[in-house]
Amino acid sequence: MSNEKAQSSTYLYIGKIVNTHGIRGELRILENTDFPEQRFAKGNKLFLFLPKQKEPMTLTVEKSRRHKNVRIVKFAEYHNINDVEHLRDARLAVSGDDRLQSEDGQDEYYYDEVLGSLVVTEEGEELGTVQDILSLPANDVWVVRSQDKKEILLPFIEEIVREVNISEKRVTIRWMEGLA
Numbered sequence: 001m002s003n004e005k006a007q008s009s010t011y012l013y014i015g016k017i018v019n020t021h022g023i024r025g026e027l028r029i030l031e032n033t034d035f036p037e038q039r040f041a042k043g044n045k046l047f048l049f050l051p052k053q054k055e056p057m058t059l060t061v062e063k064s065r066r067h068k069n070v071r072i073v074k075f076a077e078y079h080n081i082n083d084v085e086h087l088r089d090a091r092l093a094v095s096g097d098d099r100l101q102s103e104d105g106q107d108e109y110y111y112d113e114v115l116g117s118l119v120v121t122e123e124g125e126e127l128g129t130v131q132d133i134l135s136l137p138a139n140d141v142w143v144v145r146s147q148d149k150k151e152i153l154l155p156f157i158e159e160i161v162r163e164v165n166i167s168e169k170r171v172t173i174r175w176m177e178g179l180a
Contacts (some may be wrong), residue, residue: 002120011056012110014039018070020085025078027087028070040064040073041093047093050086056093085148108166117169118156119144122162127152130171142171154180
């Protein structure tokens with residue numbers, strides 16, 4: 001599963017600015033991507049969405065590095081702390097067309113590809129549609145809502161999720177006791 005969530009149909013959300021860092025215009029970013037080295041590489045163009053603003057600003061990554069549990073990023077357009085203080089709580093995104101795939105060959109899916117998919121058991125019983133995806137430390141959990149509004153929490157693990165068909169928006173699972 002790629003952590004990148006669709007900001008809208010044209011953007012993939014990859015992080016949130018949580019604070020400034022130092023006096024040279026660097027920012028502390030909580031990443032939400034499986035590809036931080038590629039997304040925050042020098043020269044990359046990112047879209048910045050300020051709270052209550054519909055149209056994004058385009059920024060260019062000048063440099064970036066990991067620091068404890070955040071990424072420190074300096075954008076070429078800003079040079080000191082006074083320039084970037086207003087960016088706190090802004091969200092960062094890339095173009096929705098800029099989808100990266102895992103290099104290890106595993107099946108990976110973007111959140112927006114899975115949301116709205118019909119979930120069926122191996123026996124063909126329709127359980128509902130994927131309404132939300134919770135990113136938990138052990139694994140992602142898909143929130144499936146049935147037609148009668150009941151929620152089923154499906155851990156995204158190989159023993160349960162047997163097939164994900166993105167083109168048909170259909171997920172086949174192996175039902176196990178305790179899922180309901």
